[in-house]
Amino acid sequence: MIIRILGEGQYDVADDVLARLNELDSAVEAAVEAGDEQAFAPALAELLSGVRSAGVPHAADSLDESDLILPPADASLEEVREMLSDEGLIPG
Amino acid sequence: MSLMKRISLIFRSKANKALDRAEDPRETLDYSYQRQLDLLSKVRRGVADVATSRKRVELQVNQLEQQSAKLSDQAQKAISMGREDLAREALTRKSGVTSQIADLKAQHAQLQGEEEKLTLAQQRLQAKVESFRTRKETIKATYTAAEAQTRINEAMSGIGEEMGDVGMAIQRAEDKTAQMQARAGAIDELIASGALDDVSSTNSGDDIARELDSMSSQADVEAELARLKAGSQPQAIEPAEDGGDILKAEPEANTTEGGASA
Numbered sequence: 001m002i003i004r005i006l007g008e009g010q011y012d013v014a015d016d017v018l019a020r021l022n023e024l025d026s027a028v029e030a031a032v033e034a035g036d037e038q039a040f041a042p043a044l045a046e047l048l049s050g051v052r053s054a055g056v057p058h059a060a061d062s063l064d065e066s067d068l069i070l071p072p073a074d075a076s077l078e079e080v081r082e083m084l085s086d087e088g089l090i091p092g
Numbered sequence: 093m094s095l096m097k098r099i100s101l102i103f104r105s106k107a108n109k110a111l112d113r114a115e116d117p118r119e120t121l122d123y124s125y126q127r128q129l130d131l132l133s134k135v136r137r138g139v140a141d142v143a144t145s146r147k148r149v150e151l152q153v154n155q156l157e158q159q160s161a162k163l164s165d166q167a168q169k170a171i172s173m174g175r176e177d178l179a180r181e182a183l184t185r186k187s188g189v190t191s192q193i194a195d196l197k198a199q200h201a202q203l204q205g206e207e208e209k210l211t212l213a214q215q216r217l218q219a220k221v222e223s224f225r226t227r228k229e230t231i232k233a234t235y236t237a238a239e240a241q242t243r244i245n246e247a248m249s250g251i252g253e254e255m256g257d258v259g260m261a262i263q264r265a266e267d268k269t270a271q272m273q274a275r276a277g278a279i280d281e282l283i284a285s286g287a288l289d290d291v292s293s294t295n296s297g298d299d300i301a302r303e304l305d306s307m308s309s310q311a312d313v314e315a316e317l318a319r320l321k322a323g324s325q326p327q328a329i330e331p332a333e334d335g336g337d338i339l340k341a342e343p344e345a346n347t348t349e350g351g352a353s354a
Contacts, residue, residue, distance in 0.1 A: 003096075004253065004257065006103075006257050006260060006261075007209060007213070007257065007260070007261045007264070008209075009212070009216055021096075022094060025094045025095050025096050026094070026095075028095050029094065029095040032095065060215070060216050060219035060220070061219040061220060061222065061223040062220075062223070062250070063220060063223060063224060063227065063246065063247050063250030063251055064250050065104070065249050065250050065253055066100065066253060067100070068096045068097065068100050069096070069099050069100040069103045069104070069253075070096055070099065071099060072260075072261075072264070074264075080095075080099075083099055083102065083103070084095075084098055084099065084102065
């Protein structure tokens with residue numbers, strides 16, 4: 001499947017690592033729900049590095065849609081909240 | 093639902109809403125292509141803007157490093173003149189300048205990071221825009237309006253996602269740069285006001301420098317006086333107790349000089 005890390009590009013990730021990524025994703029989600037800044041940044045970093053290490057960059061000139069989209073590496077908890085609340089994701 | 097899925101759905105629906113739709117789906121391709129080119133030039137401008145900010149910070153770091161060196165020299169000079177109070181003042185200012193430099197260097201690294209990210213975003217978008225253009229021409233040449241719809245949707249959603257991503261990257265870079273520009277402006281003002289003692293200021297002058305200057309000009313005056321006195325001494329004073337040799341040597345030099353010029 002194709003996973004996009006915003007601000008970074010698309011990765012091809014094998015389906016069998018998805019279970020592991022889902023665990024990491026749950027940690028990020030929990031931190032966002034709890035508003036836990038301290039847990040959020042390392043959890044997001046771990047999720048993204050999980051994608052980067054399991055995946056290979058998807059061809060730059062393809063016009064394929066991603067199956068999953070992740071926040072940028074330097075996103076704050078507040079920004080991720082905004083993304084989820086339908087605000088400010090795509091400017092203009 | 094997982095965070096990844098929620099974000100994906102919201103992002104995608106926004107990206108799709110942002111796409112222009114025309115009556116003839118094949119025209120949609122041209123509209124979209126035009127917007128892609130606009131976005132490409134926007135991201136290029138973004139890269140240039142961040143580079144400008146980065147260069148400004150570099151310039152400020154250079155100015156402040158010169159300032160820091162100058163304050164070190166002043167402290168050294170003050171100590172050699174026995175003015176510990178002035179040396180302390182110079183070193184206090186130097187430590188302020190040093191922390192400004194550290195702050196600016198951190199900003200510089202951040203700007204460099206943004207510049208690299210935007211440059212890569214530009215390259216990715218460029219690659220996708222080029223393949224979109226090829227796809228667009230193929231679709232227009234091969235399919236009727238009715239047949240084209242599915243192909244168009246595929247091409248559009250792929251590029252739409254990239255455009256959303258790049259648009260967001262530009263926005264983030266602009267926000268960060270704007271914050272730093274405000275701080276850079278404040279530092280420029282500080283430098284201009286002399287609060288950080290801009291070395292390039294032509295008034296040659298902060299108070300430490302003025303005091304050291306006045307002290308050294310006093311010292312110069314004394315030295316000059318001493319030389320003059322020494323020059324007039326040989327006739328007046330026979331018994332030179334200690335520095336006799338030096339006092340003797342100088343008048344001799346004077347005489348030779350006088351002789352040569354005459």
